[in-house]
Amino acid sequence: MFPLPSAGQGEGEGVTSTLYHEENSMYSDIVTEHFKNPHNAGEMADADGVGDDSNPVCGDTMRLFIKVSDDRIVKASFLTRGCGAAIAASSMTTDMLRGLSLQDAARITNKDVANALGGLPGSKLHCSVLAEGVIRKALEDYHKRSQS
Amino acid sequence: MFPLPSAGQGEGEGVTSTLYHEENSMYSDIVTEHFKNPHNAGEMADADGVGDDSNPVCGDTMRLFIKVSDDRIVKASFLTRGCGAAIAASSMTTDMLRGLSLQDAARITNKDVANALGGLPGSKLHCSVLAEGVIRKALEDYHKRSQS
Amino acid sequence: MAKSLIYLDHAATTAVAPRVLEAMLPYFSQVYGNPSSIYSFAQEAHKAVDDSRDKVAKVLGCRPAELIFTSGGSESDNTALKGVAFAASQWGKHIITSSVEHHAVLHTCQYLEKFGFEVTYLPVDRYGMVDPQEVEKAITDQTILVSIMLANNEVGTVQPVSDIAKVIKVKSKQIGHGVSFHTDAVQGAGALDINVDKLGVDLLSLSSHKFYGPKGMGVLYVRRGAPFVPQQAGGAQERYRRAGTENVPGIVGTAVALEIAAGQLESNAAHCRTLRDRLIEGIQSRISHVHLNGHPTRRLANNANFSFEFVEGESILLGLDFEGIAASSGSACTSASLEPSHVLMAMGVPTDTAHGSLRLTVGVDNTEAEIDRVLEVLPGIVERLRALSPMTSSPSR
Amino acid sequence: MAKSLIYLDHAATTAVAPRVLEAMLPYFSQVYGNPSSIYSFAQEAHKAVDDSRDKVAKVLGCRPAELIFTSGGSESDNTALKGVAFAASQWGKHIITSSVEHHAVLHTCQYLEKFGFEVTYLPVDRYGMVDPQEVEKAITDQTILVSIMLANNEVGTVQPVSDIAKVIKVKSKQIGHGVSFHTDAVQGAGALDINVDKLGVDLLSLSSHKFYGPKGMGVLYVRRGAPFVPQQAGGAQERYRRAGTENVPGIVGTAVALEIAAGQLESNAAHCRTLRDRLIEGIQSRISHVHLNGHPTRRLANNANFSFEFVEGESILLGLDFEGIAASSGSACTSASLEPSHVLMAMGVPTDTAHGSLRLTVGVDNTEAEIDRVLEVLPGIVERLRALSPMTSSPSR
């Protein structure tokens, strides 16, 4: 009468492996500092590219603004609704972008952002993924605008 | 594939109700005293009746000797291999029997023995049952002998 | 740890009260005997367990033998549900619970689903309340168990448990077999009357660290005669219902803590209610675009739960943390699951709003000055975060 | 409690060591945060749990993530068996264990039998040893789990666990699917090497109060990749493998106790062996009709277990108790079940002899003087009881 518990209950179950926050003894000093005093926060009225992204599950929402001159990012700013890691990742991203060529900017990965932050807890890595997302979208937006 | 756990696993399962030793905050002072200094211990060479009984599960074994005169028990002694409660119950039983008419002796129940001991823990009540058993058997033995 | 910590997360856990710790201490290294051993030294420990059981029974208004000491609220919930389900399955395999239960109940239901049980997850209204009539409607002749919490851990809503009990009793007669009623009273202990007969429940879960007792200790009440299969097999402890050498200091601490909590129920509630209301009024008057989650009146005396629009709950927590204030959130980002609080979702709170939730739960040691400090710093934190938010083009702050 | 208590029941439980209690104390009322909370105050508790896990992992030679903190040896055993059985049942429903396991294993097997699992209870030899070849023979293509204890709690016999592991590995390849190997190492911790790779086990149970840690705490090791369904559902604690707010002081105490135990393994064993051998020799030379139960050499350094003919074990215990000596028995009358020890029965000890069993288990704090005191009083106690016994018409005492 009691059927076999259906598959996916074993160790392999996604939930067990992805959500473990063993390393999550919370945030590095860099994250804390960027959260407390975010760099380059705010709208940029004269942006050349804007990237919007959000994580449908956790609801974090980022908007990245870039100002480009001679294929180089001369200014970047952000608006973010999200957890401490999301805000710090946004702030760090704007710092990292400033002065980069568009090519180099396109090469920034979520790992780079997380590393620059001195690491992120496992359950917060999706925040750096979001940062990578808005970089790509802002660059796309810039390219689209400059083509038209 | 997993069948219903078979019946008898619920609360009613004998094991749950009978073996609880909640009250078993161990022995009364009377039990302790009788265990330390058992009364009327030892074989009685000239007994008029001997009763043997044992509990097949816990292995406790009692032997009760009685000396009868004018339908009255004038002396009782015991040999017991058993726990503290069993030894104390044996000792108490010999005390209780002394001076009783055979009729009154036949009326002694395990409850009487347990009560006289100031109570027994639930898991030790079977020791007083054993005491009742040897009384009956010793009386039977006496009657059998006196008939022959 | 800042010396000036303002602890406003009593629903998450509480400190062991000094009197409780004091009562526990002798049982670690002095009266350390195993309660199952027969020599007199160990019988002291045995007696401590018995006495503690008596104390807890007094608070719950039950027999000592109806209590099982467990390792916490989660074990109590798991054991209650599995214990009844596996014992009563000959009558049916249908379980009713609510969509706002603690995960210890909900995930156990999911576990049982894999064994062929069917579970109805009842909806709640916008305040998080279960409607007893919904329970009534949901009961079928296959129903064996209903589990509805006494008070919600996130939003503090107090459920109409005794009304639900009445409904179950009537229905149970109609369908011709018993329907056991379990309540997760983990958040109710120390705040509400948990007399099992007044509540009308057959099983009830407690977790000691929620009422100034030790972590890793709980209680499960199982009414005499209720169907129950023990879920931890082994030795004869707890009347064969929960094997394992007893956590003697934990049991002693649980009983003392519950006794104190029950004795101070009224005064604690009054103290907490004053602070909570000061918090609610202060926040609502100082910050715009804020919603109080949970029931306006039928809520735990110590619980204030808000949603702040345009911002994320964890970032508020972090902001408070840097001010030495400990709070909680039902927001996605504080949990490993990333999902927004299932409780707020069930209450129909919009996802975006749910993400901005903050829970402040006060306790016996909190002061008005502490509340005022929160009211001083919180508006600035929210304002700052809203300034960062892409959702507030120009929200009226 | 007599001041002069001579405690010789370390297999039943031990006192929390002073250093262990000291390490635990801050986590009751000071660093009391809930490890799942995100503010810095609670992260201190989180870190304490992480650090403790690392310490335990070091002793077991495993990854920290392979450890689950539980509420004791019984929970560890129950969880190990059910966790594997319910996860691996697609490969088969056959479990192998021995007839001398602790009830936490045996009764869990019986629980699983009600879910359609089949259990083979292997016999042991007269010393209580399991033969690895018997394990080999018992494995079928339906076998998913073998559970054999590291050392027996009653007679101290140490099982050939690593040999059994080898046999299982070979057979497992033949039948084409994994066979998980669990060992109940509750009596082994602090006495034997419990490195999981050297032992070759996939799951291993510990109980903290057996090695001078707190009661109500245990550890379950589950090798990465082993089939496992969590048995306590709810929050995300312990990697979703065991829900419930962590018993932080208990976890800290467990780790410190295990660290100390592992560090003093050799010296403790030597100390205990000396006392134990003094006890064994002294008793055998002073009392007739006495048998040493268990293996003459492959036994725990601290365990001495005897059967005294013609008398009942509990009465000896009681006699010793009045002399301030705490001991244990496998005799019927000390257990609620009345049955004589299933371990002695499985070893083929005659029922009558089994009833007269006495277990003395020494510990780090025992002294030679204490042993000598036992040797002084025990012969008189046995003699007195034999004089009362109907079985000794005139035994040569």
Ligand SMILES: Cc1ncc(COP(=O)(O)O)c(C=O)c1O
């Ligand atoms: C071998 C063995 N396994 C399991 C247990 C159970 O441990 P606990 O009572 O701490 O749950 C014990 C101790 O009683 C034991 O000796």
Ligand SMILES: Cc1ncc(COP(=O)(O)O)c(C=O)c1O
């Ligand atoms: C309502 C409710 N039920 C159950 C639990 C689980 O309790 P514990 O974490 O002590 O196992 C909690 C607390 O986390 C709770 O708030």
